Amino acid sequence: xxxxxxxxxxxxxxxxxxxxxxxxxxxxxxxxxxxxxxxxxxxxxxxxxxxxxxxxxxxxxxxxxxxxxxxxxxxxxxxxxxxxxxxxxxxxxxxxxxxxxxxxxxxxxxxxxxxxxxxxxxxxxxxxxxxxxxxxxxxxxxxxxxxxxxxxxxxxxxxxxxxxxxxxxxxxxxxxxxxxxxxxxxxxxxxxxxxxxxxxxxxxxxxxxxxxxxxxxxxxxxxxxxxxxxxxxxxxxxxxxxxxxxxxxxxxxxxxxxxxxxxxxxxxxxxxxxxxxxxxxxxxxxxxxxxxxxxxxxxxxxxxxxxxxxxxxxxxxxxxxxxxxxxxxxxxxxxxxxxxxxxxxxxxxxxxxxxxxxxxxxxxxxxxxxxxxxxxxxxxxxxxxxxxxxxxxxxxxxxxxxxxxxxxxxxxxxxxxxxxxxxx
Numbered sequence: 001x002x003x004x005x006x007x008x009x010x011x012x013x014x015x016x017x018x019x020x021x022x023x024x025x026x027x028x029x030x031x032x033x034x035x036x037x038x039x040x041x042x043x044x045x046x047x048x049x050x051x052x053x054x055x056x057x058x059x060x061x062x063x064x065x066x067x068x069x070x071x072x073x074x075x076x077x078x079x080x081x082x083x084x085x086x087x088x089x090x091x092x093x094x095x096x097x098x099x100x101x102x103x104x105x106x107x108x109x110x111x112x113x114x115x116x117x118x119x120x121x122x123x124x125x126x127x128x129x130x131x132x133x134x135x136x137x138x139x140x141x142x143x144x145x146x147x148x149x150x151x152x153x154x155x156x157x158x159x160x161x162x163x164x165x166x167x168x169x170x171x172x173x174x175x176x177x178x179x180x181x182x183x184x185x186x187x188x189x190x191x192x193x194x195x196x197x198x199x200x201x202x203x204x205x206x207x208x209x210x211x212x213x214x215x216x217x218x219x220x221x222x223x224x225x226x227x228x229x230x231x232x233x234x235x236x237x238x239x240x241x242x243x244x245x246x247x248x249x250x251x252x253x254x255x256x257x258x259x260x261x262x263x264x265x266x267x268x269x270x271x272x273x274x275x276x277x278x279x280x281x282x283x284x285x286x287x288x289x290x291x292x293x294x295x296x297x298x299x300x301x302x303x304x305x306x307x308x309x310x311x312x313x314x315x316x317x318x319x320x321x322x323x324x325x326x327x328x329x330x331x332x333x334x335x336x337x338x339x340x341x342x343x344x345x346x347x348x349x350x351x352x353x354x355x356x357x358x359x360x361x362x363x364x365x366x367x368x369x370x371x372x373x374x375x376x377x378x379x380x381x382x383x384x385x386x387x388x389x390x391x392x393x394x395x396x397x398x399x400x401x402x403x404x405x406x407x408x409x410x411x412x413x414x415x416x417x418x419x420x421x422x423x424x
Contacts, residue, residue, distance in 0.1 A: 003030070003193065003212035004039045011156075011189045012046070021152050023189040027176040028158045030193045032238040033222075034213035036158050040127055041075050043156060045084060047125045048106035051152075055106040057125045058143065062133030064112030068098045070129070071110045076100065113139055118146040126155045131169040132162030132237075140168070161194065161243045163233075170243070195240035202227065207239075250380040255360050264368035266292045270318040270411050273309065273334075274403035275302045275326040277393050282327060283400050284309065287407035291359065294368040298400060305330050315339050320410045322349055322402070326393070344406065350388035352409035353402070365408055376400040 011026040030036055044057045059075070061067035076091055079100070092099045098110040111117040115138055118126075123146040128139050140155070147153030157172050164170075176190030195201050195210045207223055208214045227235055233244040266288040275282035282305055283298040297308060305327060313319065315338045321331040323343030335341040344352070359365040367373065376397025382389045391401045 001035055001213060001216055003191075004035055004042070007039060007189075007191050008042065008046075010191075011043075011154075013189075015186065021154060022186050024154060024187055026154060026156045026189045026191075027172050028156070028191045029161060029173060029176075029241060030158075030191070031211055031213075031218075031241045032160050033218060034193070034211065035217060036129075037070070037074050038078070040129060040156065040158055041078060044075075044108050044125065044127065045079070047154075048102050048108060049084070049087060049104065051106075051124075054104065055124045056122060057106070057108045057127070058111045058118065058121070058123050058146070059108060059127045060111050060113055060117070060129065060139055060143070062113065062130045064095075064110070064114070064117075066130070067110045067113070068095060071098055071100075071108075075108075111142075115142055118142040121146045122149060123147050124150050124153050126153075128155065128157045129159070131157045131159035131172065132166045134168035135165055137168050137171075161237050161241045163237075163244050193241060195236075195242060197242065201236055201240045201242070211239075249378060250382055251357070251360055251377050253378070256374070256377050258363055259360055259365050260367045260369045260374075262369045264292050264294055264366050266294055269294075270320055270407065271296070271309075271313050272320045272403045272407040272410070273305055273327050273330065274322070274393075274399045274406065275305075276399045277326050279326060281399065283403050284312075285400070285403035285407040287404075287411035289411050290366075291364055291408065291412050292366045292368075293404055293408050293411075295370050295373055295400065295403075298372060302327055302330060306333055309334055309339070310337055313339070318342060318410075320344065320406055322406070325349075326399075342410065344410075347388075349402075349406070350390045352405045353390045354388055355409040355412075356405035359408060359412075367404070372397065373400055373404070 007026070007028055011023060013022040014020065015022040028036065028039070044059065047055050047057055059067060059071060061070055072093060079085060079088065087103050089101045089103045092101070100108045123143065126143040126147065128143070143155060147155065157169070159169050162169050176188060176192070179188045179190050193210060193212050195206055199206045204220055207220070211218060223239055226239055230238065236242040236244055266286050267290070269286035269288045272285045273282065274285065279302045281298060281300050282302040284296040284305070285293065286296050287293040309319070318340050319331070319334060320342045321327060321344070323345055331341050331343065356365070379396040380401055381392040381395040383392045391405065392398050393402055
């Protein structure tokens, strides 16, 4: 795309007086899904293949895991589908050594986001992708010394706008804007595409004017869908590349603090079993009719529920489960052992999530304080379904939040909340 070509043309300019790259640093601030992955990969390949000698490139993202996933899932498939495939010697895909070795000896390595990530390395090009996630300059500190002896070394910072917590990127943006304002022609090449603060972030004419990939890879229907499903802050950052003060929480921190206490003790409770969709962890939550809720246990996997629940929960105690959820099969096994089981349908799940949210807002619930629940609530995300919504189990701690909701709603309802759930 034209914007990508523009960044490449300017960012890789050569100073005619020195014969070296004019810019030691390239900073790119652009909306999400506008093509920065292709731009970064093109810069990496250009450095490896067109410089006449072996080059060392490092790619980093917000975490080492994210960088490896991006490299394996996005970068390598693009190369594999391109004519450059014939120039590849081999990829290395282990977590300890994720890299691409070219026939000419050049190498793209994926580095962890740690202070020691670059130790012992010499780099010609370093990529800091998704810089919005950095609250310090740890990545830059790890990478810059690796380029000290390379006269044409470059470091690229590429990201969408962040929040007030994105201190590293904010400093880079301020430095870049100052370079543009002062007409600085060397050292730093700064590029930014964003909807201005006084422009209407919902106006399609503004999208077309400010978004470089609009009408190419980004269409109006995608933006309209994003507006319906994202929080305002998320939308402004992702679609407008606008800076916001904070990350919006579905449940504000002050609401949550108001309902949490260490003094909660449930009486005659019912129990809920819940799990993540991929079965990597499961939990047990209990609640009583007075609106008191406690997290009983959370562990890796789901099989432990088959032994812990019979040991800890009497057969006369009501067990509640999502009838179509991740532990429905375990509920079947527990029922065969004599446990009373209530299975909730999809409408019941949505009602429970909405009831729990309202209870927190109105301070009608008491939750036993637990750092794991604090983290789950901070990361809470909604999944829209018709006029109601449910929690995303896939969000960090999503299964805990779902367990809290099902337990609270089931315990405080005087009459059966939900119609009988048919099983076969």
